[in-house]
Amino acid sequence: MKSFIPREVETLWTLFTAPTVWALHFLVCYATVAVFCAKGLASEVSFDTVRIALGVVTVLALAMIVLSAWLAWRQWGFGAADPPHDEATRNARTLFQGFATLLLSGLSFVAVLYMAIPMIFIAECQS
Amino acid sequence: MDDDRLTGAGRPIRSGRDGISDSYRPAIRATTFILLLSPPLASCSGVQSALDPAGHEARDVANLFFVMLIGGVAIWAGVVGLLFHAARKRKPYSEKGAGWVILWGGAVFPTATLAALLSYAVWLMPNIRPWFGEDAGVGRVEVTGEQFWWRVRYLDEGGAVAFETANEVRVPIGEPVVFLLNSPDVIHSFWIPVLGGKMDMIPGRENRLTLQAEKPGTYRGVCAEFCGTSHALMAFTVHAMEPEAYKAWVAARRKASGGQDQEGLALFLRHGCAACHAISGTEAKGTIGPDLTAFGERGSVGAGALPNGQEHIARFIRDPGQVKPEARMPHFSMLEEAEIDRIAAYLKGLR
Numbered sequence: 001m002k003s004f005i006p007r008e009v010e011t012l013w014t015l016f017t018a019p020t021v022w023a024l025h026f027l028v029c030y031a032t033v034a035v036f037c038a039k040g041l042a043s044e045v046s047f048d049t050v051r052i053a054l055g056v057v058t059v060l061a062l063a064m065i066v067l068s069a070w071l072a073w074r075q076w077g078f079g080a081a082d083p084p085h086d087e088a089t090r091n092a093r094t095l096f097q098g099f100a101t102l103l104l105s106g107l108s109f110v111a112v113l114y115m116a117i118p119m120i121f122i123a124e125c126q127s
Numbered sequence: 128m129d130d131d132r133l134t135g136a137g138r139p140i141r142s143g144r145d146g147i148s149d150s151y152r153p154a155i156r157a158t159t160f161i162l163l164l165s166p167p168l169a170s171c172s173g174v175q176s177a178l179d180p181a182g183h184e185a186r187d188v189a190n191l192f193f194v195m196l197i198g199g200v201a202i203w204a205g206v207v208g209l210l211f212h213a214a215r216k217r218k219p220y221s222e223k224g225a226g227w228v229i230l231w232g233g234a235v236f237p238t239a240t241l242a243a244l245l246s247y248a249v250w251l252m253p254n255i256r257p258w259f260g261e262d263a264g265v266g267r268v269e270v271t272g273e274q275f276w277w278r279v280r281y282l283d284e285g286g287a288v289a290f291e292t293a294n295e296v297r298v299p300i301g302e303p304v305v306f307l308l309n310s311p312d313v314i315h316s317f318w319i320p321v322l323g324g325k326m327d328m329i330p331g332r333e334n335r336l337t338l339q340a341e342k343p344g345t346y347r348g349v350c351a352e353f354c355g356t357s358h359a360l361m362a363f364t365v366h367a368m369e370p371e372a373y374k375a376w377v378a379a380r381r382k383a384s385g386g387q388d389q390e391g392l393a394l395f396l397r398h399g400c401a402a403c404h405a406i407s408g409t410e411a412k413g414t415i416g417p418d419l420t421a422f423g424e425r426g427s428v429g430a431g432a433l434p435n436g437q438e439h440i441a442r443f444i445r446d447p448g449q450v451k452p453e454a455r456m457p458h459f460s461m462l463e464e465a466e467i468d469r470i471a472a473y474l475k476g477l478r
Contacts, residue, residue: 110238117242122249126256126335
């Protein structure tokens, strides 16, 4: 079976995938709640609806970060070689990028989770 | 401090070479440590301490502080322990072991700890900042931060101003009170540490803060955002009262009360004090400065600048700027001393 995931992604841009997902998630959460409260929509739609919608966004964001992490893990050769990968070779560069991307994905995963914690406890609009 | 060892006024602490034997050193060090520690510990209680809570919200804040403090101390002790361990260890760890320490100690542990602390803090938030919306059953007090005093208006059930006072806030215990906070000039911040967290007063905006006192008593509130030269002299008295006493006080305040001493009042009016100040039940209806109704009961003169007493009132009238730099009230030193004293006596007598 041919996988829809490319066998190799070789560009520097993959490095930023996870932090970008975190930034978008952050923006969506903040903007949604701010607009919801500022426009006084609480009388029409319950706050729990917003909570659930942002929960779905959070799950999607985490899934994308996990995908990015898996690709990075693959690029890193599933941990076959140890860092620091500082030789001046193409192979070392690929491994280094894979490892860095994996670490950034981990950081972004935690950041998205932390962002989601207040959404569990926040009680209502205060305005 | 009287201790010569701390001030260095008496016999100085010397190293082992010039007198004191080395065996005394740890004892001196321990004593010094305890002496240095006792003032901060003693200052944890008091009328303006967030660590000596008298209200619902403040208790949550104090708990949060202590949980964070204990957690922080535990982590600090762990890190210092690790440091000593690392310094004394002769044989280095294997690379695999070091990687394990970095993964668990440097990534997993901080992530889990921060998640726990963040969850705890955010979980407390709905209690620290309760929200009552437009619920008319909850008492409402409008407080305006002015340079450098507090305009306090008690609202009735319909939201209209029932009466105004200044530099003093009274709350019934066991009942939430919503403070509607704003400012006509610069940003101030309304803070009653024993009752809860602070909230900024921002020109053009109404912020709300709900506080619930639990312990009757007299406390101190302050401005917690630098607002000008006399920012540090911008305080107010807080009385947390039994609900019955509070009701009686509100009923008394709603009645006119300033005309008992006609002679003093006449002097007060003649010298133009009423241009800025109001006293209920009299012709004095100025709104630029603080309302002076029942001024004799207030805890201080000049919003916390001086204790309330006739002499201090006279001193303030004579030259407010000398007591409170850049206070907006003009000086009245051109009046005769006897007249200033008479007005001060009148104000002190207001109930």
